[in-house]
Every structure is written in C-alpha cells, then in structure tokens.
Amino acid sequence: MIPYCQHEIREADEEAVSKVLASSRLTQGPAVAGFERALCERLGAAHAVAVSSGTAALQVALAALGVGEGDEVIVPSLTFLATANAVLLNGARPVFADVDPDTLMLDPRDVARRIGPRTRGAILVHYAGHAGDVGGLRSVLGAERFLLEDACHALGAEDQGETIGARATLACFSFHPAKHITTGEGGAIVTSDPALAAACARLREHGVERDARAHRGLGLPAALRAEETGGWVYEMHALSANHRLPDLAAALGASQLARLDDNLARRREIARRYEEAFAGDERIALLPERRGTRSAWHLYPVRLRTGGRAQVHARLHDDGVGVQVHYIPIHLQPWYRERFGTGWGNLPATEAAYLELLSMPMFPTLTRADQDRSIEALFRALESTAG
Numbered sequence: 001m002i003p004y005c006q007h008e009i010r011e012a013d014e015e016a017v018s019k020v021l022a023s024s025r026l027t028q029g030p031a032v033a034g035f036e037r038a039l040c041e042r043l044g045a046a047h048a049v050a051v052s053s054g055t056a057a058l059q060v061a062l063a064a065l066g067v068g069e070g071d072e073v074i075v076p077s078l079t080f081l082a083t084a085n086a087v088l089l090n091g092a093r094p095v096f097a098d099v100d101p102d103t104l105m106l107d108p109r110d111v112a113r114r115i116g117p118r119t120r121g122a123i124l125v126h127y128a129g130h131a132g133d134v135g136g137l138r139s140v141l142g143a144e145r146f147l148l149e150d151a152c153h154a155l156g157a158e159d160q161g162e163t164i165g166a167r168a169t170l171a172c173f174s175f176h177p178a179k180h181i182t183t184g185e186g187g188a189i190v191t192s193d194p195a196l197a198a199a200c201a202r203l204r205e206h207g208v209e210r211d212a213r214a215h216r217g218l219g220l221p222a223a224l225r226a227e228e229t230g231g232w233v234y235e236m237h238a239l240s241a242n243h244r245l246p247d248l249a250a251a252l253g254a255s256q257l258a259r260l261d262d263n264l265a266r267r268r269e270i271a272r273r274y275e276e277a278f279a280g281d282e283r284i285a286l287l288p289e290r291r292g293t294r295s296a297w298h299l300y301p302v303r304l305r306t307g308g309r310a311q312v313h314a315r316l317h318d319d320g321v322g323v324q325v326h327y328i329p330i331h332l333q334p335w336y337r338e339r340f341g342t343g344w345g346n347l348p349a350t351e352a353a354y355l356e357l358l359s360m361p362m363f364p365t366l367t368r369a370d371q372d373r374s375i376e377a378l379f380r381a382l383e384s385t386a387g
Contacts, residue, residue, distance in 0.1 A: 001317075002370050004299075004324040006363045007177035016255040020247045031247035035254045036188070039173075042156075042257060044166035045190035047197035050250060051204050054152040054174025056243040057187035058086035058123070061170045063240065064189075064199035065146050067092045067120055073148075074114050074122035076106050077329040078350045083123055083150050084330045092120070093340075096331045098347040103127070103290060104301075107349070108136040121146030126154035128326070129267075129296035130289055131164055148172070152187070153298035155180045156264045160292045165190045170200075175249075179298060180263050181256035183249035199238075207238030266364035267297040270371060274300055274360060277375045283382050285356075299326055302378075303356040308385045313358060315381035321374045324359045 020031055036048040051057050067073060071092040075084050076099055084094040097114045100107040105127050122141055124132045126149065138147050149164065151157070152174035157164045165171035168190060173179075175186035189200050202209055209215065215235050218228045245253075278284045285303040289295050304312055309325075316323045329350050331342035344351065361374050 001320050001322045002361050002366075002374055003322045003363075004359050004361050005178040006365060007182050008363075008365050010255075012258075013252055013255045016251040017248055020251045023247075025247055027244060027246040027248075029247040031250040031254070032245055035183075035245075035250035035257070038254050038257050039188055039190065042260060043163045043190055045168075045171075046192045047190065047194060049189045049191075049197060049200040049204060050245040050253075051187050051189065051200075051243045052245055053185050053243075054172060054176065054187040055082040055086060056204070057152075057172035057174070057189045058082060058148070058150060059089050060200050060203045060240070060243055061148055061172055061189050062086055062090045062092070063203050063238070064196050065121070065148070065170065070118060071120040072116060072118040073120055074106075074111050075330075076123075076125050076127075076350070077331040077347055078104055078127065078327055078353060079125045079150070079330065080152075080327055081330060081333070082152075083125055084336075087123075093118075094330075095119070096342065096347060096350075097122075098349045099127075099353065100133075101349045101352070102288065103130065103132065104287060104353055105130070105132040106137060108133060108140045111137060112140040115141070115145075119145060121148060123148045123150050125150040125152075126157060126164060127299075128287060128301050129153045129157055129298035130287065131157050131159040131293035131295070133290070134159065134168075146170075152176075152179065154296050155298075156260055157296035158294040159290075164296075167192055169193060170196060175253055180267075180296060181253055181260060183245060183253035183256075186245050186249050186253060188245075203238060203240040204243040205240070206242060207236050207240040209235045209237045263364045264296060267362060268294075270362060270364075270366055271295070271297045271300055273368075273371060274302075274375070278302065284378075297362060300360045300362040301326060301357050302360060303353065304358060304382070305356065306382060306386065307355070309356055309358060311385040312378070312381045315384055316358075316374075316377050319377040319380070321361065321377045323361070323374075325354075325357055326359050327354075329354050 039048040069091040073087045077096045087094040098110040149171035151171045175183040
C-alpha cells in the first residue's frame with residue numbers, strides 16, 4: 001500500500017535524539033530553546049514557542065490573545081477538528097464561515113458576513129500547504145480583531161517572497177509525523193510580538209511565570225518576605241496546563257528542520273508531475289497556488305468532478321494506493337450538530353468540496369514509480385466508476 005503520507009527518520013535524527021538520551025535533561029532542557037532558535041532563523045520569525053502539538057499551539061495562541069467566555073472566533077469547517085476545538089477549549093464559540101471554491105480557504109466575503117458584536121477574530125487555515133489570503137482577511141476583520149494563522153500544513157510556504165509566519169501576529173505549526181518535519185507529536189507558535197511570545201511561554205507551562213522581575217508576590221506577612229524571593233520561587237499568573245515539548249522531541253525536530261529545504265523541493269517536484277499528468281482532464285480539478293505564493297504541498301488534493309468519490313476511494317485502496325480525504329467538515333460532525341445545530345446546507349462551498357476531495361500520495365520519499373502507479377490507478381478508478 002502506498003500511503004498518502006510517510007515520515008522519514010535518518011541516522012542524523014537518531015544521533016540527535018541519542019545525544020539527549022545520554023544527557024541529564026530529557027525535558028525542560030536546552031534542546032527546546034535550540035529548536036526554537038532554529039525555527040526563527042528558518043522562518044524569519046522574531047519569536048518561537050515550542051509546544052506539545054499543533055492543537056496545543058492553537059489553544060495556547062488563542063489564550064495568549066485573551067480569547068474566553070462569551071467570545072466568538074470565525075473558523076473554516078474544511079479543516080481538522082483541532083482548529084475549532086481549540087476555540088471551545090478556551091471557552092469561546094467557533095463560528096463557521098465558508099471557503100473560497102477555488103482555494104478552499106476562508107472566503108473573506110463570507111467572513112465579513114459572519115462578523116458580529118462578539119467576534120474577536122478569525123483563524124485562517126493555510127489548507128494543504130497553500131498560502132491563504134492574509135491581506136484580504138485582515139482587511140475585513142479590521143484592526144480591532146485578530147487573525148490567527150493555522151499554518152500546520154504550511155511549514156516553508158511563501159507569500160510574496162516571505163515565509164508564512166515571518167510577520168504573523170501569531171502562526172501555529174504542527175510536527176505530527178504526517179507533516180514536513182516531525183517531533184513525534186509537537187507544534188510551535190511563532191509571533192512578531194514579544195509580549196505574545198512571553199504569554200505563550202507562560203501558558204505552555206501551567207501559566208507559570210519564572211521571571212522574578214515579573215513576580216507579584218505570594219502575599220506572605222512582611223516578616224516572611226524573603227520566602228517570596230528565593231531562587232526556587234515561581235508564580236502562576238494564568239490558568240493553563242502542561243503543553244511542553246520534551247527535549248527528545250525538540251532534538252528530532254531540529255535535526256529534521258535542517259533538511260526542510262530538500263523536503264520542500266521534492267514535494268514541489270512531485271506536485272509538478274501530478275499537475276502534468278492531470279492537466280486538461282476535465283474529470284479532475286486541481287488546487288491552484290494563489291498568485292505570488294509558493295505552496296509547501298503538505299497535501300496534494302484533487303477534486304473529482306465526476307462524483308462517486310466513495311467508489312473511487314475504494315477502488316484506489318483495492319489497487320494499493322492509500323488516498324485520504326481532507327477533511328470531513330466539522331459542522332457535520334455529530335458533536336457539533338447536536339450542540340450548535342449546524343448541519344448540511346450551512347456551507348455550500350465547503351460541502352461541495354467535501355464530496356469531491358481526494359488527497360493523493362505526497363511525501364519526499366515517494367518514488368517516481370509509485371507516483372506513476374498512483375496516477376494510473378486514479379485514471380483506472382475513474383474509468384471503472386464512470387456512469
């Protein structure tokens with residue numbers, strides 16, 4: 001079976017992890033800070049905060065923005081559950097907006113229609129690794145509302161010559177094994193704002209403030225003030241949980257990050273071969289890169305204009321090609337339908353895309369032979385299900 005994604009572990013990765021195993025610090029040590037510095041250097045970002053997952057990155061970023069009870073955050077439904085769940089986990093309510101039929105990312109026009117008195121901001125998902133319309137969304141949201149970039153697909157993507165995340169108020173990345181680089185499980189938040197970076201660093205560790213200069217005191221009697229200022233003292237300034245990334249994971253991530261450019265180049269080569277194979281076939285619609293952008297090609301989604309996606313999916317799996325569907329719209333999930341009354345007909349462009357989408361195999365170690373086999377299998381499946 002050819003998978004739709006596949007991580008790669010090399011000898012250099014094993015050596016990096018082994019060094020941490022042989023050290024005295026498996027977590028809360030220097031490897032995390034080293035990984036954060038490497039992320040900043042590669043992305044051109046000012047600050048990075050490594051966390052335990054992409055979901056944790058979204059949850060921590062929203063908390064740092066002060067999102068809470070009574071707030072609303074506009075999100076797409078054509079994304080993984082984490083995007084909307086992170087809003088709920090901060091006590092706020094996700095409001096689903098439709099996607100642009102061409103890019104499958106938040107449609108600024110529909111976002112404008114969903115803005116209400118409780119709207120704090122929106123989350124843009126850079127779907128499949130393509131760069132979304134940051135400028136268009138910022139324009140409709142206005143200066144008083146935030147735009148959080150869910151860049152979990154988009155490590156290394158570019159917009160107008162700049163890497164996604166370089167100038168973001170907050171951008172979140174995932175290092176799950178399906179992504180460009182992996183830390184096993186893991187994620188990171190990057191930001192241009194030092195205050196937001198400091199807030200994220202506190203929130204990844206139970207809201208604890210370890211910088212003595214920012215301490216507020218423990219309320220001890222005056223005679224016991226010395227007990228508030230020792231080197232052991234820490235203070236909790238916000239409610240949060242443990243979202244730390246271990247040093248073991250950070251070492252793996254730093255090793256993999258060093259070959260990100262090779263990873264991206266290979267993905268772009270694979271994408272070009274798919275485009276050449278499918279160009280001009282009216283049964284297959286491709287997801288274009290927006291003008292002035294370069295995709296990171298986390299996924300290679302195609303849209304089947306013929307219908308019958310379920311049959312094509314089954315036929316491909318029978319032929320040993322492990323295509324996947326990204327994603328089941330969140331507003332159709334039972335939990336959301338039962339609690340918020342969402343359902344079919346709410347988001348026409350999202351629902352139309354869901355019925356057509358298939359993600360073809362896309363990972364750097366995909367061989368030309370296996371890519372050709374995948375392409376031929378899709379053509380056979382379309383022929384066998386025609387009519």
